[in-house]
Amino acid sequence: MAWSFSRSSLYRLLFLVMSLASQRCYGFRTFGFDVHHRYSDPIKGILGVQDLPEKGSREYYVAMSHRDRIFRGRGLADGDRTVLTFDGGNKTYRLNSFGYLYYANVSVGTPALSFLVALDTGSDLFWLPCNCTSCVQSLQSENGQDIKLNIYGPDASSTSKKVLCNSTFCEQQTRCPSSDSGCPYQIQYLSNGTSSSGVLVEDVLHLITDDNQKKEDDARITLGCGQIQTGSFLSGAAPNGLLGLGMRSISVPSMLAREGLTSNSFSMCFGADGVGRIRFGDNGSSDQGKTPFNIRSSQPTYNISITQIIVGGNTAALEFYAIFDTGTSFTYLNGPAYTQITTSFDSLIKENRHSSGSGEDLPFEYCYELSSNQTKFEVPVLNLTMKGGDNYYVTDPLLMIYDGDVPAGYCLGIVKSDDVNIIGQNFMTGYSIAFDRDNMILGWKESNCYDDVPSNSSKSPTNKSHTPALAANPEDTSNQSNGPPIRNPSTFTFMAVLFPLLAIV
Numbered sequence: 001m002a003w004s005f006s007r008s009s010l011y012r013l014l015f016l017v018m019s020l021a022s023q024r025c026y027g028f029r030t031f032g033f034d035v036h037h038r039y040s041d042p043i044k045g046i047l048g049v050q051d052l053p054e055k056g057s058r059e060y061y062v063a064m065s066h067r068d069r070i071f072r073g074r075g076l077a078d079g080d081r082t083v084l085t086f087d088g089g090n091k092t093y094r095l096n097s098f099g100y101l102y103y104a105n106v107s108v109g110t111p112a113l114s115f116l117v118a119l120d121t122g123s124d125l126f127w128l129p130c131n132c133t134s135c136v137q138s139l140q141s142e143n144g145q146d147i148k149l150n151i152y153g154p155d156a157s158s159t160s161k162k163v164l165c166n167s168t169f170c171e172q173q174t175r176c177p178s179s180d181s182g183c184p185y186q187i188q189y190l191s192n193g194t195s196s197s198g199v200l201v202e203d204v205l206h207l208i209t210d211d212n213q214k215k216e217d218d219a220r221i222t223l224g225c226g227q228i229q230t231g232s233f234l235s236g237a238a239p240n241g242l243l244g245l246g247m248r249s250i251s252v253p254s255m256l257a258r259e260g261l262t263s264n265s266f267s268m269c270f271g272a273d274g275v276g277r278i279r280f281g282d283n284g285s286s287d288q289g290k291t292p293f294n295i296r297s298s299q300p301t302y303n304i305s306i307t308q309i310i311v312g313g314n315t316a317a318l319e320f321y322a323i324f325d326t327g328t329s330f331t332y333l334n335g336p337a338y339t340q341i342t343t344s345f346d347s348l349i350k351e352n353r354h355s356s357g358s359g360e361d362l363p364f365e366y367c368y369e370l371s372s373n374q375t376k377f378e379v380p381v382l383n384l385t386m387k388g389g390d391n392y393y394v395t396d397p398l399l400m401i402y403d404g405d406v407p408a409g410y411c412l413g414i415v416k417s418d419d420v421n422i423i424g425q426n427f428m429t430g431y432s433i434a435f436d437r438d439n440m441i442l443g444w445k446e447s448n449c450y451d452d453v454p455s456n457s458s459k460s461p462t463n464k465s466h467t468p469a470l471a472a473n474p475e476d477t478s479n480q481s482n483g484p485p486i487r488n489p490s491t492f493t494f495m496a497v498l499f500p501l502l503a504i505v
């Protein structure tokens, strides 16, 4: 049976997103440059150190983060736990209409302009639509109103400065017309045809301390003036800019640590209700789960190892790598891990598997139908054992499918990948996640993002019971954890994979 869905206008904002269809070339091995050289050389030169650990090793990164603070820091004392957040506050929002990613309201420049940017741990550069020849200038609301978006303009900000081609920050010097021209950048992301390019500029990012005082603490940062955006950026995901939270030196957390404003860590919380938090300088709590990052010499990412998959009562030892990427809407797994999880899950489900009908663009292979009078269903619990042995319980691996407002079924929120494994935003629901770059570990602790108390759901070790509710507002999933609601399977194409394919920054 195929679901039939009314194609009513279910979205507050209208757009189209590139389809994340099956064939894609994941040219991961084609990242164009060595990301480390510009760090090691100046630091070695200035500190006169020659004894840095081998480039790209775990010890190297730990050493680099410490030396960075000695080098540029304002004497951040050990144990100093200054935590900063955006001046608009620490709240973040999952916007289903914009590719199921988390967004924050950030303000940049003088006078300050605010931007609703997607938060992406999978990439590094912070770019804003700027002096555009190709970008989204406004969005249309459901009732046809135009909502104008801010566009950054270096000329309009008195604190803006060009990053020149002869700057040590400029990697594309060979593409520069002259040494005093602006430094170009270009990034292609995994979502089909999705890219941003422009020139690098410097300006202030307005921050406050994440405490009762809310003291202003602005940071001078390098950002991309994104003149040309393509693909998903024109049709749904990150229409107003992307804030890179990755490991490389060009990312916002790296710059904050380098300036000595915070320690070299940050945390993000992902509430079951779609509201989250972001805090720079926070490395979590002592009772959190932990696993080390795998560091590769050329492209450092938040890459962790999973050693065991537990689905319901089935446990399988299977080691694989995955990247924690908030810029990817749904988890994306390849061969053995995908097969192991999906087949064990499928074998424990009572509902009928859904056979996808024409016109549906579901990227999920494992979907199940609810009968019209069904008020409850049970699915197996999914747990991942991380390297080191700590358990990562996936609080909400499902997506509810609605026909209009009526629950029609659910899907396991994992997309089959041909190459890379990505733990996407949906698997982070219900957690405060610490990206501790000082100690090179990922930390996680269950949280509702309000009072750090995990939601009080009665937990069976093997099964989880769900009560499908009538659909609410698309952006307000209420406090009940049942995955982001999908009103029409064609909306599944509105997902983003903002992991860089090629970055020249």
Ligand SMILES: *[C@@H]1O[C@H](CO)[C@@H](O)[C@H](O)[C@H]1NC(C)=O
Binding pocket: 019, 020, 021, 022, 023, 024, 192, 193
């Ligand atoms: C990618 O987009 C191009 C057009 O922008 C299209 O021709 C191509 O089929 C798309 N590829 C996939 C895999 O979606």
Ligand SMILES: *[C@@H]1O[C@H](CO)[C@@H](O)[C@H](O)[C@H]1NC(C)=O
Binding pocket: 087, 088, 105, 106, 107, 114, 115, 116
């Ligand atoms: C972002 O914050 C600014 C103030 O800093 C506010 O004026 C603006 O309305 C906010 N925008 C959104 C989309 O919340």
Ligand SMILES: *[C@@H]1O[C@H](CO)[C@@H](O)[C@H](O)[C@H]1NC(C)=O
Binding pocket: 085, 089, 090, 091, 208, 209, 210, 211, 214, 277, 449, 450, 451
């Ligand atoms: C950050 O979030 C917490 C809730 O977790 C809140 O109590 C606090 O006031 C927030 N801080 C700011 C600066 O918004």
Ligand SMILES: *[C@@H]1O[C@H](CO)[C@@H](O)[C@H](O)[C@H]1NC(C)=O
Binding pocket: 131, 133, 154, 155
């Ligand atoms: C804006 O773009 C135009 C060309 O599109 C260019 O001539 C101009 O210098 C740019 N301005 C800034 C401040 O980058």
Ligand SMILES: *[C@@H]1O[C@H](CO)[C@@H](O)[C@H](O)[C@H]1NC(C)=O
Binding pocket: 164, 166, 167, 168, 179, 180
């Ligand atoms: C880069 O070029 C500008 C203008 O040509 C010059 O003022 C500046 O000192 C140069 N910077 C470096 C790091 O060479």
Ligand SMILES: *[C@@H]1O[C@H](CO)[C@@H](O)[C@H](O)[C@H]1NC(C)=O
Binding pocket: 283, 284, 285, 286, 287, 436, 438, 439
């Ligand atoms: C946070 O980092 C500091 C300094 O590296 C360390 O002493 C502390 O144990 C870390 N906290 C957690 C929860 O890992």
Ligand SMILES: *[C@@H]1O[C@H](CO)[C@@H](O)[C@H](O)[C@H]1NC(C)=O
Binding pocket: 028, 294, 295, 296, 299, 301, 303, 304, 321, 322, 323, 420
């Ligand atoms: C993750 O780390 C492993 C082990 O170092 C490595 O083999 C793999 O290529 C990395 N994956 C990515 C996408 O960085």
Ligand SMILES: *[C@@H]1O[C@H](CO)[C@@H](O)[C@H](O)[C@H]1NC(C)=O
Binding pocket: 371, 373, 374
């Ligand atoms: C639900 O409807 C099906 C037929 O569609 C019926 O067989 C079943 O008994 C009903 N269940 C309940 C709880 O009413």
Ligand SMILES: *[C@@H]1O[C@H](CO)[C@@H](O)[C@H](O)[C@H]1NC(C)=O
Binding pocket: 456, 458
């Ligand atoms: C959590 O649930 C248990 C039983 O399921 C109940 O006894 C307890 O009062 C609940 N706690 C809160 C804070 O609601």
Ligand SMILES: *[C@@H]1O[C@H](CO)[C@@H](O)[C@H](O)[C@H]1NC(C)=O
Binding pocket: 310, 312, 313, 381, 382, 383, 391, 392, 393, 459, 460, 461, 462
């Ligand atoms: C899965 O994780 C949850 C939460 O930590 C735990 O309560 C449960 O016992 C785990 N189940 C298995 C089979 O390990």
Ligand SMILES: *[C@@H]1O[C@H](CO)[C@@H](O)[C@H](O)[C@H]1NC(C)=O
Binding pocket: 348, 350, 378, 460, 462, 463
């Ligand atoms: C979990 O679900 C399976 C399959 O529906 C069932 O056989 C098993 O008894 C359930 N276990 C618990 C603890 O409810």
Ligand SMILES: *[C@@H]1O[C@H](CO)[C@@H](O)[C@H](O)[C@H]1NC(C)=O
Binding pocket: 273, 448, 450, 478, 479
């Ligand atoms: C979710 O629950 C928290 C308390 O745990 C409450 O403060 C918040 O307002 C609720 N959010 C919604 C959207 O109902």
